Amino acid sequence: MTTYGRGLRGLALATVATITAALALVFFYAPLDADQGFIQKIFYIHVPLAIVSLCGFVLGALLAIGHLRTGDRRWDMRSYVAIHMALIFSIGGLITGSIWAKASWGHWWVWNEPTLVSYLIVVLMFATYQPLRFSIEDPERQARYASVFAIVAGAFVPLNFIAVRLAQGFVHPRVLTLAGGHLPGSMRVTFLVSLAGVALLFATLWKYEMTAKNARMQTRALRRMLLGEDAVRPIGRSAAPL
Amino acid sequence: MRAALTVLRKDLLLELRTFETVPAMALFSVTTFVIFHFALNRATIDGQLAAGVLTTTLLFAAMLGINRLFVAEREQGGFDAFLLAPVDRTAMLVAKAAALFAFLVVLEVIAVPAFALLLLGPSLGPPLPGLIAVLALANTAFAVIGTLVSAIAVHTRARDLIGPIIGLPLLIPALIATARAAGPLLAAHGSGSPPAKWIAILALYDLVFALVAYAVFDFLLEE
């Protein structure tokens, strides 16, 4: 049985260190933006959240492919944790994006920022993952269908970004610039450290949840072995294989 | 191939026998046009607005059809019957998508003239060939995604709810492309031709999801 807990402490410490460093850089090192002022600093949390969550969704799709190819339900468990963790991060991304839009454009939501709009659609898509999962009762079928969905949704992400980007055209100025390679040196350093911090946070939380689920699974298997089938009550909503 | 035709034939026969799906879709569309008249408070619409109303109505009507697509299989043992046959399992994907495509064509033969009658300002004549091309690609998108989503939804508890909440976000890129392609076609002053980029996007979408559906469908049929 795979041990998920190995290295968890080290990873957690690295995360705390990186996030602390990132916060320090954001507040004391990165220069104030000329146009947007202090509120621009929310960029350092918004963009990493968005990037890490999108990577999380794609990771979930890849892990789902692993599940369908091997039939081993632990892959599905990994995929499930990746996707629902990414969903939580993505809601954070949407909220911070909205705050930034309000601060720089005066509205809580803007339609002329194609990346934000595509992102909303992707979040709506993946928000259906859990309702779908838990409305299928047979656990094997649940795992299989969830994996199929994760793959389809993963294929959807790039198509969605292309379509929305084309729809907005290049008529409207981009509200949330500063993405990509146009950052001056000090901002770039801060951004990269923030990105690393959020990525590490995702990895730590993923590992933590996998460890907890795995431990529970093993405990239940032991109880079943020692005390018989009836001593183990079925868990309500769970993606664990056993 | 023979198996796909067999299943398709059976589905068309069932629809002709029961008339469960297509009339409901058509009726829904016409009623929706009436609702749009009141909701928008307009006697005629044209251009992008018309394209948007038409596309959205067809999308929601398609959802009704999508919800029904696999219900007979689920309730009357159709899955088992098919799985016991020595045939390629993706034949069911092809057959069901073709059936849904056929239902959508019949729907549009009724709904598009109704739209022209009730809401559309400019004449339907000149843009018709372009519109047919755009709708053919759109129908393919609805058919592929609809079959996939319906096959997933039919095994869940909240069958009628899961279909739309999964299917609608998935269809957004296709919806964008269809509406934007149809916009210039339905313009007030002489219809334009559909912009090539949107046709290309629709075709790309159809291709990508047809391949994805082909790859994953087997996994949906197993028990």
Place this chain on the structure above:
Amino acid sequence: MDARPAIELRGLTRHFGERTALRDVSVEVPPGATLAVLGRNGAGKSTLLRILATLLRPHAGEVSVLGEPLPRRGFAVRGRLGLLGHDPLLYTDLSSRENLHYHARLHGVRPERVDELLERVQMAGRGDEPVRLLSRGMLQRVAVCRAVLHAPDLLLLDEPRANLDPGAGELIEPLIGRASGCTRVLTSHDPQAALAEADVVLGLKDGRVTYAGAPGGLAAADLKELYA
């Protein structure tokens, strides 16, 4: 005639979520023989039949049907099995003829066979009515036609005589009975009737095998225990 067993199970195990439906089931059935699977509801009989029908895959153990290992070679075996379960697998809005022609085309069977079989179960006259108008007994007769339409080598019969009208038993006997010459796996709520037809008996209780062997070796007390 192939000397290999028609069915060979070794350590077959299948779970449903946290419940184990079948645990370590092993049995061999020679070609042309009848296997009776006995046990009360929930013992795993239907699960076993569905695994043999290639509709479910085993989670552990080896399954070999008509010489082909499952689930790997499921597609090679599907056309040679006939399943008669609780569900007649007929579309209620289509007629018996239409349903059987659908199955015939899926299995590559010539269409004349549909009418031949309908005649044999005396359903030819009502063959064009929608299936939902038929009584349960008639439905079962048409379902039998569906199961044997493609002349399978192995018949999987889950309580085949349930719902039958009294006279109909004789009509379907040559199609699915011992006289058919097929290897058969039979489950029944009436253990005595099943035992009378069996060459091999498998007793299941809570997914485990409590008896596997000739019908004569099963003591009356063990039989009671199975259904307790």
